Amino acid sequence: MAQPETLVLPPKKKRSTKKVVRNWIIAVLLLAMYVWTFSDIGINWSQIFSERTLNNMTRVVPQLFSPEWAVAPDAMRLMGETLAMAYTGTLMAALLAVPFGFFAAKNMFNSRLINTSAKWSLDAIRAFPEIMLALIFVAAIGPSPFAGVLAIAVGSIGMLGKLYSEVIESIDMQVVDSLEANGANKIQILFYGIIPQVIPEFLSYAIYRYEIDVRSSTILGLIGAGGIGMMIQISTMNRNWDEVGMALLIIIIVVTVIDYFSSYLRKRIV
Amino acid sequence: MKGTPSPQQGTFTPNNPPGLRAQQAKWKLTFVFAVVVLVYMFTSWQTNSSLINLWNGLPDVWRMVGELFPPNWGYATETWGRLSETIQMAIIATTVAGILCIPISLMASSNIAPNKWIYNITKQIMNILRTIPDLLLAVIFVGIFGIGAFSGIMALIIFSLGILAKLLAETIEAIDKNPLEAIRASGGNTLQVIVYGVMPQILPQYTSFTLYVFEINVRASLVLGFVGAGGIGQLLQRSISFFQYGRAMMIIIIIFVAVVIIEYISGKIREEIM
Amino acid sequence: MIEFKDVSLVYPNGTQGLKNINLNIKQGEFVVIVGLSGAGKSTLIRSVNRMVTPTGGELLVDNENILPYKNKKLRELRTKVGMIFQNYNLVKRSTVMKNVIAGRLGHTGTLKSVLNLYSNEDKALAYHNLQRVNISEKVHSRADELSGGQQQRVSIARVLTQQPKVILADEPVASLDPPTSHQVMTYLRKVNKEDNITTIVNLHFIDMAMEYADRIIGMRAGEVVFDGPASTVNESTFEEIYGRKIREEDMVGGEDDEGNA
Numbered sequence: 001m002a003q004p005e006t007l008v009l010p011p012k013k014k015r016s017t018k019k020v021v022r023n024w025i026i027a028v029l030l031l032a033m034y035v036w037t038f039s040d041i042g043i044n045w046s047q048i049f050s051e052r053t054l055n056n057m058t059r060v061v062p063q064l065f066s067p068e069w070a071v072a073p074d075a076m077r078l079m080g081e082t083l084a085m086a087y088t089g090t091l092m093a094a095l096l097a098v099p100f101g102f103f104a105a106k107n108m109f110n111s112r113l114i115n116t117s118a119k120w121s122l123d124a125i126r127a128f129p130e131i132m133l134a135l136i137f138v139a140a141i142g143p144s145p146f147a148g149v150l151a152i153a154v155g156s157i158g159m160l161g162k163l164y165s166e167v168i169e170s171i172d173m174q175v176v177d178s179l180e181a182n183g184a185n186k187i188q189i190l191f192y193g194i195i196p197q198v199i200p201e202f203l204s205y206a207i208y209r210y211e212i213d214v215r216s217s218t219i220l221g222l223i224g225a226g227g228i229g230m231m232i233q234i235s236t237m238n239r240n241w242d243e244v245g246m247a248l249l250i251i252i253i254v255v256t257v258i259d260y261f262s263s264y265l266r267k268r269i270v
Numbered sequence: 271m272k273g274t275p276s277p278q279q280g281t282f283t284p285n286n287p288p289g290l291r292a293q294q295a296k297w298k299l300t301f302v303f304a305v306v307v308l309v310y311m312f313t314s315w316q317t318n319s320s321l322i323n324l325w326n327g328l329p330d331v332w333r334m335v336g337e338l339f340p341p342n343w344g345y346a347t348e349t350w351g352r353l354s355e356t357i358q359m360a361i362i363a364t365t366v367a368g369i370l371c372i373p374i375s376l377m378a379s380s381n382i383a384p385n386k387w388i389y390n391i392t393k394q395i396m397n398i399l400r401t402i403p404d405l406l407l408a409v410i411f412v413g414i415f416g417i418g419a420f421s422g423i424m425a426l427i428i429f430s431l432g433i434l435a436k437l438l439a440e441t442i443e444a445i446d447k448n449p450l451e452a453i454r455a456s457g458g459n460t461l462q463v464i465v466y467g468v469m470p471q472i473l474p475q476y477t478s479f480t481l482y483v484f485e486i487n488v489r490a491s492l493v494l495g496f497v498g499a500g501g502i503g504q505l506l507q508r509s510i511s512f513f514q515y516g517r518a519m520m521i522i523i524i525i526f527v528a529v530v531i532i533e534y535i536s537g538k539i540r541e542e543i544m
Numbered sequence: 545m546i547e548f549k550d551v552s553l554v555y556p557n558g559t560q561g562l563k564n565i566n567l568n569i570k571q572g573e574f575v576v577i578v579g580l581s582g583a584g585k586s587t588l589i590r591s592v593n594r595m596v597t598p599t600g601g602e603l604l605v606d607n608e609n610i611l612p613y614k615n616k617k618l619r620e621l622r623t624k625v626g627m628i629f630q631n632y633n634l635v636k637r638s639t640v641m642k643n644v645i646a647g648r649l650g651h652t653g654t655l656k657s658v659l660n661l662y663s664n665e666d667k668a669l670a671y672h673n674l675q676r677v678n679i680s681e682k683v684h685s686r687a688d689e690l691s692g693g694q695q696q697r698v699s700i701a702r703v704l705t706q707q708p709k710v711i712l713a714d715e716p717v718a719s720l721d722p723p724t725s726h727q728v729m730t731y732l733r734k735v736n737k738e739d740n741i742t743t744i745v746n747l748h749f750i751d752m753a754m755e756y757a758d759r760i761i762g763m764r765a766g767e768v769v770f771d772g773p774a775s776t777v778n779e780s781t782f783e784e785i786y787g788r789k790i791r792e793e794d795m796v797g798g799e800d801d802e803g804n805a
Contacts, residue, residue, distance in 0.1 A: 007664055010641060010671040013684040033361065041358040043420045056414045064410065084313035091310050127529040131405065131493045132506070132522070139510050140334035141327050145317035150327070219405040223496055223507070226317065229406075236409055244410070248402065255401040452633035452699070455593055456706050457623035457650025465658050466646050470638045 063241035064248065071243045075231060075250045082227035083254070085145050085220070086213040089152025094206035097157045101164025108168060119165070125158030130216045134225040145226025152213050152220075160209055167201040168194070204266045211262045218251050334515075341523055342516030349505055349524055356501035357528070359419050359494070360487035363426030367434055368480045374431065375438035376464060381450075382442060384460070393439070399432035404490045408499040419500030426491060430483045437479045438472065445471040474543050481536045488532050492525055545571040545742055546592060546710065551601035553587055553766075561587040562598060563766040571709075572740040574733060576747050576757035576774070580786055584766040585746040589712045592744065593625040594618055605710070623650030626708035628732075630715040632695040636688035640679070640698050643687055644670040647705030666705075673701040677731050693724035700731055704739075711736070713745040717752070722796050725749075729756050749796040750782045 047053070102108045103118035134151035141147055176193045184192065221229020228247050235243035314320040376382045378396055383389035407428050411421035450467040458466065495503025502521060509517035546569040553561040562584050569575055577585045590596045591603060594610060602609045610621055626647075634643045648666045649657055656662070674680040677697040679690075687695060696716060703711055713732060717725035729745075733756050736743040747753050753760055753774070760777050762770030762785030770777075770785050779790050786794070 007668040008671055008675075009664060009668050010674075010680070010683045034365075036354075037358040037361045040354060041362070041419060042355065044418060047418065048415050048420050053415055056416075060410070060413050081317065084316045085319075087309060087313045088317055088319050091306070123530075124526070127526050127533075128522075129489055129493050131496065132503075132525075135496065135507065135510055136334065136338075136518075137331070139515075141330045146319045146323055146327065149314075149317050149319035150331070215401070215403050219403045222405060222409065232406065232409060236413060239413075241413065248406065251403075251406070252398055252401045256397070259401075446636065448629065448631050448633035449635040451595070452627065452629060452702075453646055453649060455595060455622055455627040456647055456703070457619040457621075458646070459619060459649075459654060461654050462649045462657055466638075466642075466649065467635055470635050470642075473637070 060241045064245040066242055067246035067249050068240070068242035069246065071231070071235075071246050072250070075228060075243075075247050078221070078228040078231050078247075079218075079250050079254055081145055082217045082221075082229075083214060083258075085148045085227055086152060086210060086217045089149045089217070090156055090206060090210045090213045092149070092153035093156030093160055093209065094202070096153065097160035097164055098202070100157060100161035101168055104161060104165035105168035107171075107173060118161070122158050122161040122165075125154065126162070127158075128155065130155035130213075131220060131223065131225075134220045135223050138224045143224030143226075148217055148220040148225035148227060151225060152217060155216075156209050156213060159212075160205060163205045164198070164202060167198050167205075171197040200269050204269045207262050207265055207269075211259055214258050215255060218255075337515040338519040338522075340516065341519035342514070343520065345517045345520045346524060349502060349521055352495070352502040352505050353524060353528060355419055356491045356495075356503075357488060357532075359423050359426060359491045359501055360484060363423050363430060363491075364480060364484040364487050366423075367427050367430040367483065370427070371431055371434040371438055372476075375435045375442060376468070378435055378439040379442035381445075381447060382464070382468065392435075396432050396435045396439075399428060400436065402429075404429040405493065405497060408494045409497050412498050417498040422491060422494040422499030422501060425494065425499060426487050429490065430487055433486065434479055434483050437482075438476060441472050441475045441479075442468060477543050478540045481540050485533055485536050489529060492529075545569060545606065546744075547602075547604040547607075548591075549602040549604065551591065551598045551603055553591065553596065553598040553600070560766050561596070562591070565601070565768055567761065567768065567771070569742060569744065571742055572736070573742055574736045574756065574758045575742075575744045575761060576753040576759070577744065577761045577763060578747055578750060578753050578782070578785060579763035581748065583763040585763055586714055587766070588763065589714050589744055589746055592710065592712055593622050593627055595627075619650055623706060624708055625710045625712060626703035626706045628696070628699050628703055628711065628713040628716045630718045632692070632699045634687040634695055634698060634702075637686060639684055639686055640674070640690070641670065641683050643698055644674060644702045644705050647702040650706065669707075670701070670705045673704040674698070676704065676735070677701050691724075692720050693727060696720065696724075696728050697731060700728070700735070704735060708741060710742045710744070713743065715746050715748070717747070717749075717796070725752065725796055732756075749794065750779070750790065751795045751797070753777075 100118055100122055103114050104122060106115055109115060130151050133155050134148055137147035137150045138144075141150075171194060175197065176189055179189045179193045217227050217229075219229045219232075221227045221231070222233050224230070224233075228251065232244055232247050235241070235247070314323075374392060374396070377384075377388050377392040380389055383392070404425055407425035408422055411424040415421045415424065445468060449471075450463050453463045453467045491501045491503075493501075493503045495501045495505070496507050498504070502525065506518055506521045506525075509515070509521065546567070548565045548567040551562055551565040555561055565588065577588060579585050587596055591598050592605065592610075594613060598611060601611075603611055605621065605625070613621055635646075645662055645666065647670070648662060652662065652666070671680060671683065674683055677700050679694055679697045679701065682690060682694065682698075687698065690698065711732070716732065717728050720728060729752060732743060732745065735741060745756075754777055757774040760770065760772065760774050760781075761768055762781070764785060764787060770781060772781075782790055782794070
């Protein structure tokens with residue numbers, strides 16, 4: 001075998017000073033972040049590694065995996081309520097998001113003020129988790145599925161409005177131009193030129209959002225906003241973990257089925 | 271027009287003009303529309319959320335909005351500890367999930383997994399994990415470890431693991447297989463194939479996904495306090511249940527600012543990487 | 545050195561890849577295998593490092609039957625038998641150096657290689673091999689910044705860094721233009737002569753096979769239909785191997801105009 005007679009090592013990689021400095025800054029920032037995180041966070045380790053934890057573990061975990069079938073009818077009824085909440089909320093959001101989507105689309109309103117303020121309100125809504133909205137609605141109108149529906153309806157506008165505006169911005173404007181050239185008015189253009197182009201995507205996104213909303217409405221009951229979460233809250237307080245196990249099982253099955261149907265429908269639409 | 275089964279076969283006369291859409295499509299659309307409306311009527315009745323309820327509820331909502339203002343600005347300083355706890359929880363959970371997801375996603379990718387069994391089982395477990403909402407995991411961990419940030423961190427880890435492993439496994443399944451073949455052909459074992467062939471190919475996506483999951487974790491950790499799993503959510507819930515709406519509004523504003531800043535930074539880094 | 549004794553291969557779907565192959569390849573020979581695509585050239589080559597596993601017969605490398613090899617033995621065999629691919633198979637996002645040092649993987653412990661702890665000898669060897677194929681100035685470039693010919697040269701350096709006794713090259717120039725193809729073949733030929741590495745190359749360009757090979761093996765439908773020194777081969781031999789007239793696309797043309805670098 002040919003071995004080099006003398007060891008010639010490859011030349012050292014030349015790195016620009018800018019890159020070296022950048023890498024060091026990143027490293028220092030990361031280190032600082034972790035030092036801050038781990039020195040500051042208050043975790044009571046003696047509570048976590050205690051006999052109580054062990055007792056909880058041996059009680060909670062086996063019960064979770066042996067669901068209480070007696071509460072299955074109740075759990076299914078409440079899961080039905082959850083699905084209904086998600087449906088009502090998503091449908092309301094899907095309609096309310098349409099004007100937002102149009103306002104935020106650059107090719108519909110040629111005004112920066114309208115575009116940005118619509119985009120900004122959509123972003124603002126998206127910053128809040130739905131359950132936080134639910135907390136406020138529960139405080140306003142009392143514990144009820146209605147509070148959950150409102151939370152979902154408001155919370156979903158953010159994402160749907162944003163996606164709608166992207167769909168609108170990507171449509172074929174030549175169709176609109178030619179309708180305009182034919183002397184169509186704004187309303188006619190909307191119904192013959194724009195709506196037919198965006199409907200399939202709008203629908204597909206609304207169905208996708210329904211998937212997300214089903215997931216989030218399962219937990220709204222934890223703070224009194226209806227659905228299967230209420231059962232989980234009560235069972236946890238009574239430490240009936242086998243009932244929680246039943247609720248969990250139903251959530252997993254129903255969410256999986258909904259995801260499956262939703263992706264099937266969306267594939268058919270687009 | 272009613273008599274024509276389909277416009278292609280029917281003959282059109284001035285008295286029998288073709289519709290704008292194919293007849294079949296028209297029926298289908300009407301049917302879908304009717305179903306959507308009927309289901310809405312049923313669900314809004316079941317959840318007491320009809321338009322009438324909405325109309326009746328509006329005054330209450332407005333009253334609430336009125337009470338939220340003005341925010342209690344002075345309260346801001348007292349929230350700092352809980353806010354940083356929220357972000358710290360997200361940092362720890364993202365780090366742990368970011369490490370754990372590597373072996374798991376390798377096992378859940380069809381082109382790397384050592385055999386079909388491991389692939390299918392890992393993939394199914396991850397699918398199931400993703401169906402469980404974060405707050406529900408938090409409830410369970412609070413039941414085991416008691417109230418506090420640790421339970422929240424555990425919930426976030428499990429929750430983000432499902433998302434990360436799925437995204438990463440999809441990336442791994444799409445990598446260029448040729449270099450892996452070359453490394454295998456030069457006598458590399460599985461671990462060497464992963465480190466030399468797979469890792470360099472997925473690194474940018476991996477970083478980007480981790481940052482994305484960090485954003486998700488920050489949002490999720492904001493509300494974990496509702497069930498006693500640490501973070502600023504606890505303060506929000508407490509101030510609302512004590513009718514201290516000025517404080518609640520202050521917390522809402524702080525959460526909003528924190529989310530916007532973190533998403534901005536994370537988004538910028540992700541843009542830089544990809 | 546490499547001996548095929550009645551080797552056959554039937555794929556799980558029933559296709560016969562190889563039919564009763566009997567060959568004896570000597571140390572240091574430069575063998576070119578020709579045949580139409582689907583003739584079994586690739587299967588034959590890949591049997592030698594067990595990227596595919598023949599289902600019958602015996603395949604001896606250094607007088608040892610390699611067909612029953614598993615895990616550790618198999619990796620040892622692959623360390624000894626290097627391979628070059630049509631698509632270079634470099635990790636595009638890694639640097640040239642990292643790609644070349646990957647040739648040492650079979651010689652290096654898992655932990656050491658994972659932590660990137662290579663000896664100075666290994667690094668020097670990798671660099672030396674890059675110099676041999678005249679691409680050492682690209683040592684820190686990323687592989688995807690290189691042209692196809694440059695990438696194939698890097699893959700030759702990688703295979704040399706493995707210090708193999710045998711190099712298998714599976715259509716190494718099929719994705720390259722004529723001048724670059726000649727350049728790559730020249731390098732392969734050069735290391736074959738200098739290091740006395742047994743080299744087996746799959747080609748479908750007949751002019752190139754005649755120019756570079758010591759010995760030509762013709763295959764059709766999984767069988768060896770010709771085996772002889774390159775000097776005895778002419779166009780009619782190829783017509784026999786291919787079972788049809790020679791066409792223009794069977795020639796690469798474009799003589800070596802970059803010189804023997």
